Amino acid sequence: ESHKFHLMASDQLLYEQPSILRGRSDVVTVTPWLAPVVWEGTFDPRLLDSVYRLENITVTATVFAVGKYVMFLKSFLETAERHFFVGFKVHIYVFTDRADEVPRVRMAAGRQVTREERKRGDARRSVPPPKPTLTVRSVAGSERWQEISARRMELIQSLLEELPPAPRGYVFCLDVDSRFHGRWGSESLGALVAVTHPGYYRDPRSRFPYERRPASRAYLAPGQGDFYYCGGAFGGLLQEVHQLAKTCRHNFEADTQDGIEAAWQEESHLNRYMWINKPTKVLSPEYLWQDFKPQTPEVHIIRFSGVVKNYAEIRPN
Ligand code: UD2
Numbered sequence: 330e331s332h333k334f335h336l337m338a339s340d341q342l343l344y345e346q347p348s349i350l351r352g353r354s355d356v357v358t359v360t361p362w363l364a365p366v367v368w369e370g371t372f373d374p375r376l377l378d379s380v381y382r383l384e385n386i387t388v389t390a391t392v393f394a395v396g397k398y399v400m401f402l403k404s405f406l407e408t409a410e411r412h413f414f415v416g417f418k419v420h421i422y423v424f425t426d427r428a429d430e431v432p433r434v435r436m437a438a439g440r441q442v443t444r445e446e447r448k449r450g451d452a453r454r455s456v457p458p459p460k461p462t463l464t465v466r467s468v469a470g471s472e473r474w475q476e477i478s479a480r481r482m483e484l485i486q487s488l489l490e491e492l493p494p495a496p497r498g499y500v501f502c503l504d505v506d507s508r509f510h511g512r513w514g515s516e517s518l519g520a521l522v523a524v525t526h527p528g529y530y531r532d533p534r535s536r537f538p539y540e541r542r543p544a545s546r547a548y549l550a551p552g553q554g555d556f557y558y559c560g561g562a563f564g565g566l567l568q569e570v571h572q573l574a575k576t577c578r579h580n581f582e583a584d585t586q587d588g589i590e591a592a593w594q595e596e597s598h599l600n601r602y603m604w605i606n607k608p609t610k611v612l613s614p615e616y617l618w619q620d621f622k623p624q625t626p627e628v629h630i631i632r633f634s635g636v637v638k639n640y641a642e643i644r645p646n
């Protein structure tokens with residue numbers, strides 16, 4: 330197979346004429362380093378799906394459910410089944426210390442075809458969608474939630490070292506205490522993908538909760554940093570995310586040796602990483618909202634959001 334770097338479309342697919350004059354004007358849709366910022370209304374889902382279906386891509390998702398967080402798995406998995414890369418090969422890895430409590434979600438049993446897709450006569454109807462698969466991996470529990478959250482980088486790194494190399498393989502690493510409400514699909518694919526945090530995208534960078542102590546390897550000085558990215562969702566090509574996980578894990582552990590833990594654990598290290606390694610695609614807060622936060626006018630659709638949780642009840646400490 331030859332290596333090609335452009336997208337290939339079917340000459341049969343017709344869609345709305347693109348324009349370089351009209352589009353979303355209420356939001357910024359490209360970063361200063363010319364990475365797209367994905368907002369509803371900036372892409373054609375049918376076009377992108379048809380293009381990526383020709384690519385024979387695979388999508389891996391990792392999700393951690395340690396201790397009481399196992400209670401979030403059911404709605405995470407059920408809603409992923411309805412909205413996450415519908416029609417593509419999806420493999421979800423669940424990391425947990427309570428394997429016997431992983432709910433039996435009917436993955437694969439008839440992915441829904443929504444009314445909108447039916448109306449448009451989606452080609453998907455004639456081909457049965459591939460079955461998403463789920464693998465449960467046992468991990469150790471911990472007394473510290475910070476450690477559970479941060480150790481994800483180590484486990485993601487080892488998982489990606491075990492997976493067979495796949496030039497068209499993508500992975501997304503997601504928080505479990507969240508659910509899908511709308512499409513999260515091929516428009517989110519890129520070599521290195523970050524999501525802007527819903528709580529900070531209107532703020533000046535001086536207010537971002539980056540790690541501010543120079544002693545930490547996650548340090549960002551005043552004036553540094555592009556966006557505040559969330560630790561609850563990131564992804565990209567397998568080899569890119571492997572590099573990210575390896576670096577964040579290394580820096581987190583080296584910090585621990587020095588007796589310092591970054592303000593927001595691996596999220597701080599991720600933000601440092603993305604400052605140096607610019608994401609090739611930035612996902613708008615549509616891709617990680619928070620249930621307690623009222624929808625803002627620029628957010629036309631909430632695709633994925635964090636559920637409201639009682640920290641005292643669910644965290645080990
Ligand atoms: C934020 C980030 C989170 C992480 C954390 C800093 C978002 C929406 N969330 O969330 O990704 O960067 O700050 O460490 O950006 N977990 C367990 N069991 C536990 C505790 C955590 O399985 O007892 C896992 C679980 O998958 C959870 C994730 O770790 O979704 C993050 O923990 P959190 O949701 O408690 O962290 P939070 O809300 O502070």
